[in-house]
Amino acid sequence: MTALKKDVVVVGLGSMGSMALWQLAKRGVDVLGIEQFGRVHTNGAYAGESRLFRVAAKEGQVFTPALLRSRELWQELGAAYGQDILLPVGALHLAPEDHPDLQSTLRSIKQFDLPHEILDPAQMRKRYPQFYVEAGDVGVLDTLGGAMRSELGVFAATDQAVAHGAEVRYETVVSAIEPGNDGVRIVTADGDVLAQRVVVGAGPFTTRLLPELADLVKVVTYNLIWFMPRHIDMFTPDRFPGFMRDLHGVHAFGIPTLDGYSVKAVPNMDHPMVDDWDDKSTTLTRDQLVWAGEQIQKMVPDLIPAASRWSVHGESFTANKMPIIDTIADGAIVVATALSGNGYKFAPVWGEMLADLVTTGQAKFAEQAFTVDGHR
Ligand SMILES: Cc1cc2nc3c(=O)[nH]c(=O)nc-3n(C[C@H](O)[C@H](O)[C@H](O)COP(=O)(O)OP(=O)(O)OC[C@H]3O[C@@H](n4cnc5c(N)ncnc54)[C@H](O)[C@@H]3O)c2cc1C
Incomplete structure (x- = not known):
């Protein structure tokens, strides 16, 4: 042929x-x-429905100029297609002030003079009552960030x-x-x-x-988890940002409700390496789900600590x-x-x-x- x-x-x-x-x-x-x-x-x-968008890269300042261009292209694509793909809800990083990732986020903001807001614990509790906030926490809102419909x-x-x-x-x-x-x-x-x-x-x-x-x-599995809040109206995109939360050594991220009944909120777990992609596990264990629910309820108390759905995906990594x-x-x-x-x-x-x-x-x-x- x-x-x-x-x-x-x-x-x-x-x-x-x-x-x-x-x-x-x-x-x-x-x-x-x-x-x-x-x-x-x-x-x-x-x-898995959504991804978090940030321009204030905690991963290193080398990424921010590319992310600013990416944002333009997301908007161009959404306009050409006729639907918003990037929802401009902001990306909030809430963490203890000295957390290295928060400091890196702040360095990106400073180096590229990015629009942002810095919220102390009192301002955080007033503006975003959805979160549990401790003395010493700082909220950094990357106002060009948001949620993407992936x-x-x-x-x-x-x-x-x-x-x-x-x-x-x-x-x-x-x-x-x-x-x-x-x-x-x-x-x-x-x-x-x-x-x-x-x-x-x-x-x-x-x-x-x-x-x-x-x-x-290396290929690893990465999971997503959704929890139902008691008050869904507190988690709609007009009131709730995309977020990263570091609390007591646990990192989590989340997205406002896009399905109208649950909130994606994912504490970071071990990402097991997979040798043969076809042999990967496609679910989470009961213990993992219980642990995730406990972590998330500490961070966002309105969320009911019983996962309403979850999914497992593959992702490739370098060292x-x-x-x-x-x-x-x-x-x-x-x-x-x-x-x-x-x-x-x-x-x-x-x-x-x-x-x-x-x-x-x-x-x-x-x-x-x-x-x-x-x-x-
Ligand atoms: C659970 C999870 C959460 C994440 N959260 C975020 C986040 O919040 N923000 C963020 O920016 N990033 C996030 N990421 C990372 C991001 O989603 C990935 O980095 C990105 O999707 C990888 O894109 P890719 O094109 O490499 O792979 P994919 O999007 O998987 O695309 C690969 C495509 O190639 C096809 N393909 C493979 N082999 C063949 C073949 N032999 N023949 C034909 N087709 C083939 C596959 O079927 C697939 O469609 C997350 C990733 C995961 C898994």
Whole structure:
């Protein structure tokens, strides 16, 4: 069978892949996206209703300029699609004043002169009575932050990519990516595709296709949990921000109610490493759920400490939690992986970066720390 020829193929239409497809299609590139599951699905690192958006990055000041660009792109995508993907509800970080992550958030705010509010315990209790607040806590509100509807973002990006001429194939597993003299061969059960360049956005499945990254990229399971409040009207997006809370050594994050009856509120647990993705656990134990309920009720007392739903997802990590965004195979393959629990907020800007790397070999927010060599 002769292979179909395309200029660019994007493998994986999740967070990174859908955005790369959108950006490439907008530039008029002849591009095909291939996704192993459906248009949206629960196997992606993006699944689970929502993600937290922040520009005041606690992860390091290197990220804030990219996040400001990402915010513009989220708004552009929402406007083009006709629905808000990023809800501008703010992102509150509530923690003891000397907490290192809170201090890092404040450094990002200072360095980039970001709009923000700082709330002492009395102001916190008045403004956000939903939270339990201790003396010595500080609330830092990143007013450009918010909550993102994550499946909608992926859906909208592929929708816009198709509107700009991209082709898409779903329910098609790419089993191999083979760079050669005549281009890169993308192998699928429905026939091969030959492309000049390939973007790999395969998330937690990346090392199946690029085993040369296996020593750098580890797959872990990450969970989400929702709790029902006694007073749902206290948790609507107009009254309740996206939040991170550090209390007594436990970190948690949450999102205002989007389903109208429950609030996503997730205390950080161990993230078990998974060798074979198909063997992953897809649920939480009774003990984990009880522990999570206890932590969350201490932090947000109106939440009833019985989880109303939960889900488990895969995510890829590097040792230092910096992403891998780089070109390999002499520029024939461009990859974004190991977003390390933090990638959704960056999805459109990393998509733009992938498109830049494909079309020009360079990108504004490229960093040596993101390269494969930078991780070795
Ligand atoms: C539970 C959880 C909570 C999170 N919370 C936040 C948050 O609040 N804020 C934030 O910014 N980030 C958050 N993150 C991180 C963020 O969601 C991820 O970093 C991001 O979604 C990763 O995107 P990705 O494109 O690498 O993977 P994915 O979005 O999973 O996309 C990969 C896609 O590739 C497809 N694919 C894989 N292999 C193949 C193949 N062989 N053939 C065809 N298709 C293939 C997959 O099916 C999938 O659709 C969270 C992650 C998790 C798991």
